Amino acid sequence: MPTDKNIELTISDGHASAPPKAAKKILDVAYDLFYRRGIRAIGVDEIVKRAGVTKPSLYRSFPSKDELAASYLRQYDREYWERFDEAVAAHPGDPRAQIKAFLTRIGKRTQVADYRGCGMTNAAVEYPDHSHPARVVSEANKQELRRRLRAMAAAMGAQDPDTLGDGLLLLIEGAYISGQLFGLGGPAQAVARNADLLIEASLKK
Amino acid sequence: MPTDKNIELTISDGHASAPPKAAKKILDVAYDLFYRRGIRAIGVDEIVKRAGVTKPSLYRSFPSKDELAASYLRQYDREYWERFDEAVAAHPGDPRAQIKAFLTRIGKRTQVADYRGCGMTNAAVEYPDHSHPARVVSEANKQELRRRLRAMAAAMGAQDPDTLGDGLLLLIEGAYISGQLFGLGGPAQAVARNADLLIEASLKK
DNA sequence: TGACAATGTTACCGATCGGTACGTATACAT
DNA sequence: ATGTATACGTACCGATCGGTAACATTGTCA
Structure with a gap:
């Protein structure tokens, strides 16, 4: 069975299951950092720090850094x-x-x-x-x-x-x-x- | 006093002081790896391994990885x-x-x-x-x-x-x-x- | 109130990162 | 033969890498 990981942050359609908020913050921060400074240049620690979340949260929403980059x-x-x-x-x-x-x-x-x-x-x-x-x-x-x-x-x-x-x-x-x-x-x-x-x-x- | 580091591998001009052979091998390998796979993607360990030399040899000829990249x-x-x-x-x-x-x-x-x-x-x-x-x-x-x-x-x-x-x-x-x-x-x-x-x-x- | 899902906390893993202290081998001049 | 310089190797450093285990906390909805 596939897991819920790496979901594409479904746009809120009414009152459907709201996507985890942490995932959005992580993706927003990753987007900014990956774009401005490069993917290889940014570590996951910096992403979670700037997003105000913790590393396990990142890995609950994204299977890996590479997949987070793909989501970005x-x-x-x-x-x-x-x-x-x-x-x-x-x-x-x-x-x-x-x-x-x-x-x-x-x-x-x-x-x-x-x-x-x-x-x-x-x-x-x-x-x-x-x-x-x-x-x-x-x-x-x-x-x-x-x-x-x-x-x-x-x-x-x-x-x-x-x-x-x-x-x-x-x-x-x-x-x-x-x-x-x-x-x-x-x-x-x-x-x-x-x-x-x-x-x-x-x-x- | 400036050191001898990061010399630009003077082309052999007759019998002048020949540059260390290790430096040339290092630069040749770094050139190939940096170009083909990217600078950030290549560690100094892989460079010295493929060049058949050791890490101190690299740092005797180049002050840093960044400067090695610049030499490349x-x-x-x-x-x-x-x-x-x-x-x-x-x-x-x-x-x-x-x-x-x-x-x-x-x-x-x-x-x-x-x-x-x-x-x-x-x-x-x-x-x-x-x-x-x-x-x-x-x-x-x-x-x-x-x-x-x-x-x-x-x-x-x-x-x-x-x-x-x-x-x-x-x-x-x-x-x-x-x-x-x-x-x-x-x-x-x-x-x-x-x-x-x-x-x-x-x-x- | 209970149950579940989402998030946080803390601590940790092995691997690799760039970089270095320090001893050893080789060559050449005296 | 011995000194001296230069080139090289062994072994190591602290920091950071991507990723995880185990558990505590919170919010929400039934």
């Missing part, structure tokens, strides 16, 4: 597509404007001190092993991103949609990374402009 | 610009062809299983702290890359050289990252094609 990324994944869908919803039927809105937003986010890039990308760098629980989540997120970008490139009427979709993905990943590498004034602020140039050059004439 | 990146830096300069030298006076050659090479390198991206980029992800010795080397490398790309974009006759240079940098970083994220058949194989499209769209007409 699943949360990240949900918020990621929320932001993505916001940009899409802002420009119905206009994929080029959708991309531009998403990229403009990314470009802005990168222009803060101590920007830390994409949690998914960072986790993949930290865990080269493809079977690591955190990396599994990360790779799935990136596959989905690639799928969407290629589809949008096709909807824009690109000559070679797969190439343009991949090009946009490269620009996006480049923005995430160079955002944290260069800080303020870095190349990431030019991501939307370059994407637009690339799109313009890739459309059927 | 300095070595990486030298080899990086060697590859870059090869692409430049292959097409004298033709910056667009130089970029294309460099990017084609990167695209090819990413298309192997277990590709691990750029050691500089990875180190910066592992160490968000700007004062970390490894990160200092990494940031300097990226600043220099940006400088060169912008200069080449200007030499190509771009309308906005800084924007094109930064766009190329984004594509390159995207290739490093997506190369390790997607493995074979990933978006990184399209980096040279997209760069060429972007360049074409950025030239003065």
Whole structure:
């Protein structure tokens, strides 16, 4: 029989069984620390200390640190597509404007001190092993991103949609990374402009 | 008085004082392990074991693990610009062809299983702290890359050289990252094609 | 009131972390 | 042969790593 561990903190649906509060505090703190300072850099002791809980509480809700990291990324994944869908919803039927809105937003986010890039990308760098629980989540997120970008490139009427979709993905990943590498004034602020140039050059004439 | 520690393994210049052989073996092994599996993931014990030396030998040549990591990146830096300069030298006076050659090479390198991206980029992800010795080397490398790309974009006759240079940098970083994220058949194989499209769209007409 | 589930408390585990005190082997010059 | 310096090895350090056993406390709902 499967245990109750590693549940995905079911959103409160009315008066259903409320999820343990400790698990939420732990995940919130882990999210913040893992993202800002890296998964490997943070020990479970620091997480429970900052969350005001104790270590057994952590291991009652999460089977391991690796699985806690995976849960952090699943949360990240949900918020990621929320932001993505916001940009899409802002420009119905206009994929080029959708991309531009998403990229403009990314470009802005990168222009803060101590920007830390994409949690998914960072986790993949930290865990080269493809079977690591955190990396599994990360790779799935990136596959989905690639799928969407290629589809949008096709909807824009690109000559070679797969190439343009991949090009946009490269620009996006480049923005995430160079955002944290260069800080303020870095190349990431030019991501939307370059994407637009690339799109313009890739459309059927 | 400064100690002899953390010397940069002076290339044997005739019969000058040869550096300790242990230091070279240690750096070679550390290079391989740090790059393939990450700096935080590798302990000094594993390094000395694989190098066939002992821990005190490591700490006689390097003041700390962090400084060993920095030495690894300095070595990486030298080899990086060697590859870059090869692409430049292959097409004298033709910056667009130089970029294309460099990017084609990167695209090819990413298309192997277990590709691990750029050691500089990875180190910066592992160490968000700007004062970390490894990160200092990494940031300097990226600043220099940006400088060169912008200069080449200007030499190509771009309308906005800084924007094109930064766009190329984004594509390159995207290739490093997506190369390790997607493995074979990933978006990184399209980096040279997209760069060429972007360049074409950025030239003065 | 009783029962159950969630959380806390305390103390501990073996393994590994980065780093070092200190003795030993080798080579070379005198 | 003996001194001297340099390179290397054995053994160890305290701290931290991820993870657990056993038990006490709390809150909630029946």
